[in-house]
Amino acid sequence: MHIERVSIPESAHPIISTSSKGDQSKWRIGNKWIKQDARGYESKAEVLATLILSCSTLPSNRYVQYFPCEIELPDGEITKGCYSYDFRGDLQEVTLERLFEANFTSTDSITTDKTLSTEEKFQQLSAQIESFTGLNIRQELAQLFALDALILNEDRHTNNILFLYDPKFKTWSLAPIFDNGLSLLSDEKDYAPGKPISILKRKVKAKPLNSSFSKQLSLYDGPPFIYKKQLITRLEESPFDFGRAKTVLVSQLNDPIFQKLWIEGENND
Incomplete structure (x- = not known):
C-alpha cells in the first residue's frame, strides 16, 4: 500500500495539541490537518476508526476521515502520522467545555458529581446542551460513547466533543466525530507491546461520564449501526498494516457486550 508523504515546510509552526496523555504535534497546511504519532501508533488507531465508521450507518459527513502518512519534518526526519481535511469551513468551533463556559458553568458540575448515576449525568448533560444550542443530540452522543467503548477510546474528554456555530444564521450543529487516536491501546508507553x-x-x-466503558455503552439504546461482517471482510482485505490495533479490535468484535451494535446481514453498498 502506498503511504503518502507530507513535507512540513520550515514556515509551518507546529500546533501543540494537548490530550489527557500530554502533547502531540500537528500542523495545518492548506486544508489538511497533519498529526504526528507521539506515544505509539495513534495514526493507525485513527485510520482503523475511520474504517469502522465507514462500515456503519453513519453518513460520511458525520465523521472525520483519517489517512495514514509519513511526515517529513523540516530537518529531514521522517516520522509516522495521519492527516484529515478541515471540516469547519466558515463555521466557528466550540468544544463542549467551551459551550458550558460561555454559559457561565462547567461540565464538571455534572461529570464529577458522585451522587449522580451515569444515566443521570447523561440526561443532565444532554438537557444542558439542548438548552444552550437547541440541539437534541442524545442519540448521537450515546452512539459516540458506544463507539468509544468498542475502540477503547480513553480520550473523549469534553474538549473532544465539538459543536459548530454558524454566526450568519445563528444556528448550531454537532461536529463530525474526530480525534480517535488514543484508542485500541495505541499508547505504547502505558500499554507496553508484548503484554x-x-x-x-x-x-x-x-471518559467523560464514567471510567467504565460498559456503563457508557449501556446508554445507547438505538438501532444497531455497524455492519460487522463487512467490517471483518474489509479488515482482512486491507493492505494497510494495522499491527496491534487490528488484534485489539478483533478481540473487541468477539465480545458479546457489543452484540447490540451489529447489523445482521450484509451492507449492499
Missing part, C-alpha cells in the same frame, strides 16, 4: 491484550484492556479508563 497480554486481555490484561491491558482492563487498564483502560473511559
Whole structure:
C-alpha cells in the first residue's frame, strides 16, 4: 500500500495539541490537518476508526476521515502520522467545555458529581446542551460513547466533543466525530507491546461520564449501526498494516457486550 508523504515546510509552526496523555504535534497546511504519532501508533488507531465508521450507518459527513502518512519534518526526519481535511469551513468551533463556559458553568458540575448515576449525568448533560444550542443530540452522543467503548477510546474528554456555530444564521450543529487516536491501546508507553491484550484492556479508563466503558455503552439504546461482517471482510482485505490495533479490535468484535451494535446481514453498498 502506498503511504503518502507530507513535507512540513520550515514556515509551518507546529500546533501543540494537548490530550489527557500530554502533547502531540500537528500542523495545518492548506486544508489538511497533519498529526504526528507521539506515544505509539495513534495514526493507525485513527485510520482503523475511520474504517469502522465507514462500515456503519453513519453518513460520511458525520465523521472525520483519517489517512495514514509519513511526515517529513523540516530537518529531514521522517516520522509516522495521519492527516484529515478541515471540516469547519466558515463555521466557528466550540468544544463542549467551551459551550458550558460561555454559559457561565462547567461540565464538571455534572461529570464529577458522585451522587449522580451515569444515566443521570447523561440526561443532565444532554438537557444542558439542548438548552444552550437547541440541539437534541442524545442519540448521537450515546452512539459516540458506544463507539468509544468498542475502540477503547480513553480520550473523549469534553474538549473532544465539538459543536459548530454558524454566526450568519445563528444556528448550531454537532461536529463530525474526530480525534480517535488514543484508542485500541495505541499508547505504547502505558500499554507496553508484548503484554497480554486481555490484561491491558482492563487498564483502560473511559471518559467523560464514567471510567467504565460498559456503563457508557449501556446508554445507547438505538438501532444497531455497524455492519460487522463487512467490517471483518474489509479488515482482512486491507493492505494497510494495522499491527496491534487490528488484534485489539478483533478481540473487541468477539465480545458479546457489543452484540447490540451489529447489523445482521450484509451492507449492499
